[in-house]
Amino acid sequence: xxxxxxxxxxxxxxxxxxxxxxxxxxxxxxxxIPLTIGPVYPKNQNPQTKGYFDLSVHANTKQTxxxxxxxxxxxxxKISIAPANAFTNPTGGMMYKQNLDSSDAVLLPDAIKxxxxxxxxxxxxxxxxxxxxxxxxxxxxxxxGQNLLGGILFTIPGTQTQTKQxxxxxxxxxxxxxxxxFAVAVQLNLPNKTASHFVVGNAGFAPNKGTAYIEMANDSxxxxxxxxxxxxxxxxxxxxxxxxxxxxxxxxxxxxIRYPIQWQNKTLNxxxxxxxxxxxxxxxxLKATKKFTIGSNEVKQYAQKYNPPQAATGNKGQPMWxxxxxxxxxxxxxxxxGMIVFLMGRAKRKS
Numbered sequence: 001x002x003x004x005x006x007x008x009x010x011x012x013x014x015x016x017x018x019x020x021x022x023x024x025x026x027x028x029x030x031x032x033i034p035l036t037i038g039p040v041y042p043k044n045q046n047p048q049t050k051g052y053f054d055l056s057v058h059a060n061t062k063q064t065x066x067x068x069x070x071x072x073x074x075x076x077x078k079i080s081i082a083p084a085n086a087f088t089n090p091t092g093g094m095m096y097k098q099n100l101d102s103s104d105a106v107l108l109p110d111a112i113k114x115x116x117x118x119x120x121x122x123x124x125x126x127x128x129x130x131x132x133x134x135x136x137x138x139x140x141x142x143x144x145g146q147n148l149l150g151g152i153l154f155t156i157p158g159t160q161t162q163t164k165q166x167x168x169x170x171x172x173x174x175x176x177x178x179x180x181x182f183a184v185a186v187q188l189n190l191p192n193k194t195a196s197h198f199v200v201g202n203a204g205f206a207p208n209k210g211t212a213y214i215e216m217a218n219d220s221x222x223x224x225x226x227x228x229x230x231x232x233x234x235x236x237x238x239x240x241x242x243x244x245x246x247x248x249x250x251x252x253x254x255x256x257i258r259y260p261i262q263w264q265n266k267t268l269n270x271x272x273x274x275x276x277x278x279x280x281x282x283x284x285x286l287k288a289t290k291k292f293t294i295g296s297n298e299v300k301q302y303a304q305k306y307n308p309p310q311a312a313t314g315n316k317g318q319p320m321w322x323x324x325x326x327x328x329x330x331x332x333x334x335x336x337x338g339m340i341v342f343l344m345g346r347a348k349r350k351s
Contacts, residue, residue, distance in 0.1 A: 034073050035126075037154050037182050040066035040133065052185035057140045059190060065136040067152065067184055071126040078125045079154050081134065083118035084183065085111075086149035088218070090257045092227065092249025096151030096183040104258045108219060111254035114150025117141055118186065138186070145221025146194035149187050149252050156180045187223070194222045198281040201256070203290035205273075207301035211260040214275050214290055218251035225250045229279015229286055231261055236272035236291070241265045247279070268303075270296045 039053050042065065046054040053065060071077050084096040090104040098115055100106070107113065119137035126132050136152060158178035201215025212233060218224040228247030234240045242264035251257070261275065272293050279286040 034071070035077065035079075035156060036068075036070045036072070037184065038068055039184055040068050042066075046189075052187065054187045055189065057188045057190060059140055059142045059144075061140045063138045063140075065138055065186070067134045067136065067154075068131055069124065069126050069134060069154070070131040071128060074128050076125055076127050077156065078123055079156055080123050081120045082122075082153045082155070083115040083120055084151040084153045085113045085115045086151060086185070086252040086255070088251040088255040088257045089249075090260055092247055092251075092257075092259075094149070094185065094250065094252055096153060096185065098153070104213075104260075106256050107252075108217065108254040108256060112141055112143060112145070112148060112221070114148055114186065117148075118150055118152065120152060136186075140188060140190075143190065143221060144192055144194075145190065145253065146192050147187065147189060147222040147253055149185065149223060151183045151185045154182045154184070156182065194220050196220055196222075196224060196282055196284060198224060198227070198284070198286070200277060200286075200288040200290065203275045203292035204258075205263075205292060205294045205298055206258075206260070207298040208305065209260065210263050210302060210306050212263060212273070212275060212292065213258040213260050214277065215256060216251070216259050217256035218253065221253050223250055223253060224281065226280060226282045227251060227286075229277055232276040232278075233261065233265075234274045234276065236274060238274075241273075263302075268294065268299055270294050270299050 038051070041053075042055070042063070044056045044063075046056070055063075057063070069079065082098055084098050085100075085107065087095050087097060087100055087105045087107065089095045095105070117139045119139075121134065124132055124134055141148070156179060158180060197219040199215075199217040199219050201217060203212065203214045205212050214231070216227070226247075227249050228245075230243060230245050232240060232243040244261065244264075246259060272291060275290050275292065277286055277288045277290075
C-alpha cells in the first residue's frame with residue numbers, strides 16, 4: 001500500500017514539474033518584445049504623462065517631434081506610418097483612424113482634423129537588433145480652442161496564411177494577412193479656456209446589433225472628460241424594462257457617438273420606448289429623456305439574428321477538444337487504478 005501511495009505521489013510530482021517547465025519556457029519566450037515604439041519627449045511635454053505626446057503649444061507654431069522604434073528581432077522590419085484623426089469610441093474612450101466610415105463614431109463638420117497637420121514618412125525599415133528615430137512635423141493650426149487631438153499610426157506586418165472556405169458548390173481560397181497597428185497619441189494643449197458643450201441627440205434601435213442607442217456629442221474644441229451616469233429603458237407609458245451604467249469615459253474634441261445599450265428585456269415588441277439618462281459631464285449634471293420607435297421590420301430582423309431556430313445538439317454539439325480531453329483523462333485514471341490494484345495485490349501475496 002505504501003509503494004502504491006509513493007508511486008501515485010511521484011506521478012503527480014512529475015506532472016507538476018513538466019507543467020512548470022512548459023509554463024516557464026513560454027514565459028521566457030514571451031519576455032522578449034519583438035518591437036517597442038514610444039515617443040521621445042520634448043521640453044514642452046507634460047512631465048506627468050507617459051506613453052504619448054501631451055504638449056503645451058501655441059497656435060500657428062511648428063515643431064518636430066520624434067518617435068523611437070526598436071527592433072529586437074534578428075530580421076529587418078518595414079513599418080508603415082500614417083497620421084490619424086481622433087474619434088471617440090462608441091462605448092467611450094479615444095481611437096485613432098485616418099478615416100472612419102461609420103455612423104456610430106463621427107467627427108462634427110467643424111472639427112479640426114489633426115491628420116492634416118501631422119507630416120510623417122510613409123514607411124521606415126528598422127534593421128535587426130537596432131533602433132531608428134522617426135521625425136514628425138507638427139503644425140499647430142489657428143484655433144481658439146483648448147485641446148487638439150490626433151495620432152500617428154504604426155502598422156507592423158504579420159503573417160500571411162491561406163485558408164479554404166465552403167462557398168456554394170465548391171471551396172473558395174482566401175489569403176488572410178494579419179497586421180498590428182500601434183497608435184501614438186498627440187494631444188495639444190493651448191492657453192485657452194473653452195466651455196463644455198455636451199449634446200444628447202436622438203435615440204434609436206439597431207436590430208443587426210441587438211442594441212438601442214443614444215447619440216452623445218462633444219461639440220467643444222476640447223477633450224471632454226468625466227462622462228458618466230446611468231440609463232433606464234422604459235416603455236412609452238413609463239414601465240421600466242431594464243437599466244445600466246455608462247462611463248466614466250472621455251470624448252475627443254468635436255466628436256459624436258451612438259452609445260450602444262444592449263437590449264436586456266426578454267422580449268422585443270414593436271412600439272414606442274424611452275431612454276432616460278442621469279449622470280455627470282465633468283462638473284455639470286446630465287439629465288435627458290429621448291423617445292425612439294421599434295418597428296415591426298426591426299423586430300423581425302432582430303429575431304432572425306438573435307432568436308434563430310435551435311437545432312438539437314446532442315453529443316455532436318460538443319467541440320472535438322472536449323471529447324479528446326475526456327478520453328485522455330479516462331485513460332490516465334484507468335492506468336493509475338490498474339497500477340494501484342496491481343501493487344496492492346503483489347504486496348498481499350508477499351505478505
